[in-house]
Amino acid sequence: MSNVTNLKQFKKQQLKKKNKAKTFCKSGFHQWKITNPNQFDVKKGKLVTNFQCTICGKTKVTLQ
Ligand SMILES: [Zn+2]
DSSP: HHHHHHHHHHHHHHHHHHHHHHHHTTTOOOOEEEEEEEETTTTTTTEEEEEEEEETTTTTEEEE
């Protein structure tokens, strides 16, 4: 029975973590992860790096 309680608590904690992370995203504090470094953008004629937020999945591109 204690396992069930632990699982419930675990899920609650995970949810809390997720909500907190989403609040950060809403405030513009994304956790950027490089998904595609030093790609050559033909349109811009420059090297670009693609980023993706590990929390909300938002993407951004920065020029090198
Ligand atoms: Zn985000």
